[in-house]
Amino acid sequence: MLKMNNISRIYQSDTIQTHALRDFSLNVKAGEFVAVTGPSGSGKSTFLNVAGLLDNFDRGQYELDGVSVQGLKDDELSRLRNEKIGFIFQNYNLIPDYSIFDNVDMPLRYRGFSASERKRRVEEALEKVGLASRLKYLPSQLSGGQQQRVAIARALAGEPKILLADEPTGNLDSLMARQVMEILHDLNKGGATIIMVTHDPDQAREVSRNVQVIDGQLADFRIYAPLDRSTGKTVSAAVKEEMADA
Amino acid sequence: MRSNSMFAYNLSLAMQSFKRAPTLYFLIMLTLSIGVGVLCANLALVNSMASDPIPEKSDKLIHISMNTWPGDQPPDEPMHILRYRDAMKIAESDIPKRSAVFYASGVYARDVDSTSMKRFDSTVRATTPGFFKLTNAPFAYGSAFEKSRGMEVVIGDDLNQKIFAGKNSVGKTLELDGELLTIVGVLKPWVLRPLFYHVTEGRAFNLTDDIYAPLETAIDLGWSIHARSSSADNYSGVEDTRDKNAYYLQAWVELDDIHQRSAMQSYLDNYSQQLKDAGEHPLATRNELHNVNEWLTEKKVVDQKVLAFTIASVLFLAVCIFNASSLLLSRFHAAKFEVGLRRALGASNRQMLMQGLTESVLLGLFTGAIALVLSWLFLKLSVQFLPRLANIAVLEPKLLVLGMLLALVTSIASALYPLYRANRYTISAELK
Ligand SMILES: Nc1ncnc2c1ncn2[C@@H]1O[C@H](COP(=O)(O)OP(=O)(O)OP(=O)(O)O)[C@@H](O)[C@H]1O
Ligand SMILES: [Mg+2]
Numbered sequence: 016m017l018k019m020n021n022i023s024r025i026y027q028s029d030t031i032q033t034h035a036l037r038d039f040s041l042n043v044k045a046g047e048f049v050a051v052t053g054p055s056g057s058g059k060s061t062f063l064n065v066a067g068l069l070d071n072f073d074r075g076q077y078e079l080d081g082v083s084v085q086g087l088k089d090d091e092l093s094r095l096r097n098e099k100i101g102f103i104f105q106n107y108n109l110i111p112d113y114s115i116f117d118n119v120d121m122p123l124r125y126r127g128f129s130a131s132e133r134k135r136r137v138e139e140a141l142e143k144v145g146l147a148s149r150l151k152y153l154p155s156q157l158s159g160g161q162q163q164r165v166a167i168a169r170a171l172a173g174e175p176k177i178l179l180a181d182e183p184t185g186n187l188d189s190l191m192a193r194q195v196m197e198i199l200h201d202l203n204k205g206g207a208t209i210i211m212v213t214h215d216p217d218q219a220r221e222v223s224r225n226v227q228v229i230d231g232q233l234a235d236f237r238i239y240a241p242l243d244r245s246t247g248k249t250v251s252a253a254v255k256e257e258m259a260d261a
Numbered sequence: 262m263r264s265n266s267m268f269a270y271n272l273s274l275a276m277q278s279f280k281r282a283p284t285l286y287f288l289i290m291l292t293l294s295i296g297v298g299v300l301c302a303n304l305a306l307v308n309s310m311a312s313d314p315i316p317e318k319s320d321k322l323i324h325i326s327m328n329t330w331p332g333d334q335p336p337d338e339p340m341h342i343l344r345y346r347d348a349m350k351i352a353e354s355d356i357p358k359r360s361a362v363f364y365a366s367g368v369y370a371r372d373v374d375s376t377s378m379k380r381f382d383s384t385v386r387a388t389t390p391g392f393f394k395l396t397n398a399p400f401a402y403g404s405a406f407e408k409s410r411g412m413e414v415v416i417g418d419d420l421n422q423k424i425f426a427g428k429n430s431v432g433k434t435l436e437l438d439g440e441l442l443t444i445v446g447v448l449k450p451w452v453l454r455p456l457f458y459h460v461t462e463g464r465a466f467n468l469t470d471d472i473y474a475p476l477e478t479a480i481d482l483g484w485s486i487h488a489r490s491s492s493a494d495n496y497s498g499v500e501d502t503r504d505k506n507a508y509y510l511q512a513w514v515e516l517d518d519i520h521q522r523s524a525m526q527s528y529l530d531n532y533s534q535q536l537k538d539a540g541e542h543p544l545a546t547r548n549e550l551h552n553v554n555e556w557l558t559e560k561k562v563v564d565q566k567v568l569a570f571t572i573a574s575v576l577f578l579a580v581c582i583f584n585a586s587s588l589l590l591s592r593f594h595a596a597k598f599e600v601g602l603r604r605a606l607g608a609s610n611r612q613m614l615m616q617g618l619t620e621s622v623l624l625g626l627f628t629g630a631i632a633l634v635l636s637w638l639f640l641k642l643s644v645q646f647l648p649r650l651a652n653i654a655v656l657e658p659k660l661l662v663l664g665m666l667l668a669l670v671t672s673i674a675s676a677l678y679p680l681y682r683a684n685r686y687t688i689s690a691e692l693k
Contacts, residue, residue, distance in 0.1 A: 060689075064689040069605050069689040089611070090610075094607070096607045097608075102605055112281070122606035124270050181693075
């Protein structure tokens with residue numbers, strides 16, 4: 016589904032170069048639910064932005080759902096974004112003066128669907144997140160958790176191949192975070208491929224696969240849920256030990 | 262279908278954008294429409310001044326100036342007014358298709374059958390009958406008089422409206438400065454801008470005349486008020502000028518084709534030579550022929566001040582565009598988040614560009630509407646200060662179209678840089 020091979024992303028400012036990703040490689044199969052963890056500033060968001068075609072990269076190969084991404088024109092990239100990717104942000108990123116319906120409808124507008132098809136999809140997506148009755152509400156009339164569910168519905172409405180979520184529960188209290196996670200798990204059970212950046216180790220443990228990013232590189236991509244519990248060590252420490260052993 | 266619904270969506274987004282920042286968009290519209298309005302008003306003046314009033318044959322209508330002044334203090338240039346014998350010499354030539362010899366004057370007019378004693382101050386063109394066909398004067402009723410002598414007149418639409426409420430007044434009798442003349446023809450509304458047959462004496466933007474009278478009759482009746490004349494002799498009145506060196510007649514000829522111009526030139530030069538041989542042409546022979554456009558240029562009908570002002574208003578419009586552009590830049594900057602979001606959700610740069618252009622076009626249309634109203638106001642205002650502009654300060658349909666186009670172009674021009682900038686935002690920058 017998603018294949019990254021030696022991807023580098025370098026941010027160039029006047030004085031400093033930041034290697035946000037260096038020789039980053041990752042392979043995600045269809046149907047996986049991947050949690051991405053790692054210290055702040057390690058490059059998790061950069062990875063997700065590159066994966067979601069919101070940011071370009073300097074070196075390496077990236078293949079999304081069988082399509083090689085490098086060298087594609089803006090039109091083609093936008094099409095891929097629109098049709099294959101659903102993005103969920105930490106800040107929901109809803110347009111405040113748009114109704115819930117119009118917010119979810121927005122990506123469909125760039126897809127050329129008929130009005131009735133769009134309506135069907137919007138209602139279906141909102142149904143999945145349990146907000147079918149709030150079509151006419153404004154985002155400000157919903158709780159944070161509900162707003163994030165609207166954002167999920169927006170990501171779902173186009174029936175994407177893959178959902179990318181950058182700390183989707185980062186702004187939510189634990190109860191609302193729970194609801195959002197349950198929706199994501201349901202979607203994953205329904206066959207959706209999901210990559211989620213999170214700071215919450217509990218959330219990371221729940222999912223099928225866990226990867227850690229340190230200094231712009233993948234540190235470990237084993238299923239490690241039992242690992243830190245049993246050893247009591249941090250993941251990066253475990254990795255270092257392994258590397259020293261090798 | 263798809264592009265249609267995209268266009269409709271972009272239109273609704275544009276309206277939404279206006280609603281989100283109404284004050285800002287109002288300022289932009291005002292800025293641009295003042296710039297466009299001022300320029301448009303100026304172009305309206307230039308257009309009236311610079312247009313060819315009789316394009317179908319302007320190259321075949323020739324105005325004649327001669328240099329036959331016999332007395333002291335000769336003029337520097339050949340004179341555009343001729344004395345009677347010179348003008349008649351032109352009129353009797355059979356080289357041109359037709360000719361018109363005339364002078365302008367004024368009378369007070371009233372309908373003899375009217376119970377009212379109200380008299381209308383009317384302009385008179387005392388002319389040979391060739392005038393009507395030469396100038397393509399449009400007849401509503403009746404026809405031209407056929408001779409240069411006779412108690413007959415043709416009247417213009419304005420006067421016919423005033424005295425006869427626009428009805429067919431052929432056969433009615435007018436009392437003109439105490440004389441009774443019968444109406445044989447009534448003209449339709451007739452606009453000549455500039456009034457090419459009489460651009461001298463500051464009359465280039467006067468209206469067409471109220472009354473057209475046979476030349477000889479007008480001379481016999483002594484109508485000479487307002488007439489421009491120069492004389493080397495003394496005379497008692499215009500009726501006494503036929504054999505005097507009194508210069509007051511203008512002469513135009515209509516050629517069948519422009520090649521007859523040289524024949525006409527030789528005809529006049531021959532005539533001057535005869536005068537010279539008889540010792541009656543002390544000045545150098547200089548007979549000048551100008552077709553309509555040459556004549557308008559020669560007489561500087563396009564006011565240089567208006568031209569200068571037009572250039573100034575082009576610059577002013579440029580300043581308005583810069584202003585609007587910086588306002589739009591701030592607007593686009595504020596909309597950065599939404600641009601990023603739309604791009605993230607799958608809008609291409611091209612689609613965002615179309616969205617921006619749709620907004621600009623819509624803004625341009627609104628701006629155009631305001632600009633046209635403003636330019637109409639500017640013209641009204643300029644007439645208040647400069648009454649002589651009254652008949653040229655008009656917005657012709659083609660200027661309305663031009664104003665609209667200008668507004669569209671300026672609106673798009675002001676959005677170009679902001680759009681370019683918006684297209685280069687990193688998508689992820691605004692999204693957390
Ligand atoms: N637009 C940018 N310009 C310059 N440097 C950037 C830019 N975006 C990110 N970086 C840098 O790249 C590195 C990786 O940033 P990134 O946002 O991917 O980290 P992160 O793992 O998501 O952190 P967090 O957990 O705090 O969200 C950081 O050092 C950051 O300062
Ligand atoms: Mg991040």
